[in-house]
Amino acid sequence: MEKKKEKKKVLILCYYWPPAGGPGVQRWLKFVKYLPDFDIEPIVYVPDGANYPLIDTKLEQEVSPEVTILRKTIKEPYSLAKKLMGQRAQTMSSGMIPQVRNQTKWDKLLLWIRGNMFIPDARVGWVKPSIDYLNTYLEQHPEIETIITTGPPHSIHLIGLGLKKKRKIKWVADFRDPWTTIGYHKELKLSHKAKEKHLALEKEVLTTADQLIVTSKTTSKEFRTKTAKPIAIITNGYDVAHLGKIPLDEKFTLAHIGSFLSNRNPRVLWKAISELRRENKAFKAAFELKLIGKISDEILHTLAEFKLLECTDNRGYVDNEEALRQMRASQVLLLVEIDSDDTKAIIPGKLFEYMAAERPILAIGPEESDFFEIVQQTNVGRNALYSEKDKISEILLQYFEQYQNNQLRVHAMGLQYFGRKRLTERLVSVLNGDGK
Structure with a gap:
């Protein structure tokens, strides 16, 4: 034997x-x-x-x-910090660092101690x-x-x-x-x-x-x-997820799934959406921004500034299985990385689950981002820089027209390698x- x-x-x-x-x-x-x-x-x-x-x-x-x-x-100092400073400390421990102009003296103290x-x-x-x-x-x-x-x-x-x-x-x-x-x-x-x-x-x-x-x-x-x-x-x-057939959202949903940090706040995108809603009645009637995960206050304040809260569905944090379901149900998936040379190396983990969901991706980030190359090579979406408002508008309109004609889908290549x-x-x- x-x-x-x-x-x-x-x-x-x-x-x-x-x-x-x-x-x-x-x-x-x-x-x-x-x-x-x-x-x-x-x-x-x-x-x-x-x-x-x-x-x-x-x-x-x-x-x-x-x-x-x-x-x-x-034994972690965040436990003590939470007792002393409440939810603010817990929020910062999850990566939600407020932008400098919005930091309180306690935020600055906590960051100094941490660093x-x-x-x-x-x-x-x-x-x-x-x-x-x-x-x-x-x-x-x-x-x-x-x-x-x-x-x-x-x-x-x-x-x-x-x-x-x-x-x-x-x-x-x-x-x-x-x-x-x-x-x-x-x-x-x-x-x-x-x-x-x-x-x-x-x-x-x-x-x-x-x-x-x-x-x-x-x-x-x-x-x-x-x-x-x-x-x-x-x-x-990504891992294979056996979730059964999931119907697509009826609305033209643009979904961001995962934590949305202050420094990832894409004002260029919010401006493009605001203009499209103002200029295109059909787009305004159909569009919905779907946010799933922890969202920074700065993001929400900016959405209010551009009058987009009325078309925003903010669902908060959900477990991984529900997040995967929402990816598959969304019309378009939004991937945003901080506009900085320091983030070119960051490939957000959600990218791969987005790819497996087989829904078109709108990716926004700094020039020469590593994740741009993956999006392009696998043919799962389109990339745009923070400086390219017109391109972002053009991508959204193209996706919207495909949505109207029931043709919004991706033809991915090489996903098996991931x-x-x-x-x-x-x-x-x-x-x-x-x-x-």
């Missing part, structure tokens, strides 16, 4: 894990789901008592009972106890030869760094976003000393890890100037030594 092949074990260190909601949890939840299909047994280390800004308990159903989950209590007293982030207090706990665990389980850390929060990488210093083990560091060049760093009111400490920690992680994984070409290019270690690009992706199982196969090849 043929002996059953023994699975290779890897230890995966995550902060975001069910019941956490939002995009941060999806990447490794899906990798863990499919790794056993490639003879790899994942062991997942996550915080116990984390202060997650978004909760989606349905995601717990996707975690196989056969997966070993290790938990260690985490200068908690480096690299507010989970840094979890680093030392995690190193101690996992070092003991690894001593007891010598069959584990590989650890994987995923950030942000980049404190998770410091746990990997600490373990690497203590023992001979392969360390793979996965960066879902850049570290020191990410846009919000400029909003944290960092002192010179704090900036230098971030750069030093980043360099130590990038040069000590055995393998780096990033999600975009731009981040790969940046990191290649900082380290000689192998860097693999593995984007985020399936979660296909991406897991790519991850396995990297774990097995193909680091490029």
